[in-house]
Amino acid sequence: GNSVTQMEGPVTLSEEAFLTINCTYTATGYPSLFWYVQYPGEGLQLLLKATKADDKGSNKGFEATYRKETTSFHLEKGSVQVSDSAVYFCALIRSAGGTSYGKLTFGQGTILTVHP
């Protein structure tokens, strides 16, 4: 079946540091890949997405590139801020058999804490 594996957290950084959160996946065919962010006590917000190999998703200074050869979708940001402190989830969508529906498969989440 489909699965998503994220680097274990928590990740603690100083403000303006470089961020990488690793994400690898297992899926048949060509899934679409997503990064969601969850701020404390809130629901999830879509951060960025990529729907085919070599696509780069980007938003708010975050980037991730869909690498089919390494089945990866690592999240990066060049200079993190305190306001980036949150839980980050990598996820994929794949149609199941003859039914196409958006069944998201999530990684376990990575807690990011950024200190001033």
Next chain:
Amino acid sequence: DGGITQSPKYLFRKEGQNVTLSCEQNLNHDAMYWYRQDPGQGLRLIYYSQIVNDFQKGDIAEGYSVSREKKESFPLTVTSAQKNPTAFYLCASSIGRGYSYEQYFGPGTRLTVT
């Protein structure tokens, strides 16, 4: 503004009681979903619905029930048969079928059962 509303934000119940969590969307989305989130884990799919009057079990449907009588509403009932109901519950919706459609999430309901 369009969005997904979940109420209440916090819910407390005694063991053995059924409880219903509300989810409403005004995005005109066809598909709706319920997820459960436990500490240190990703989200797990409970139920989903692609159209009105139709819904399917997800990965962890035991002890839960849903209905989809209106396009805008997808309430989740946590029954007394759910062995470990304390969790954070998230409702989501998407435009419709299609594997590239992203899902939009509500703010969640934190359920505590004692």
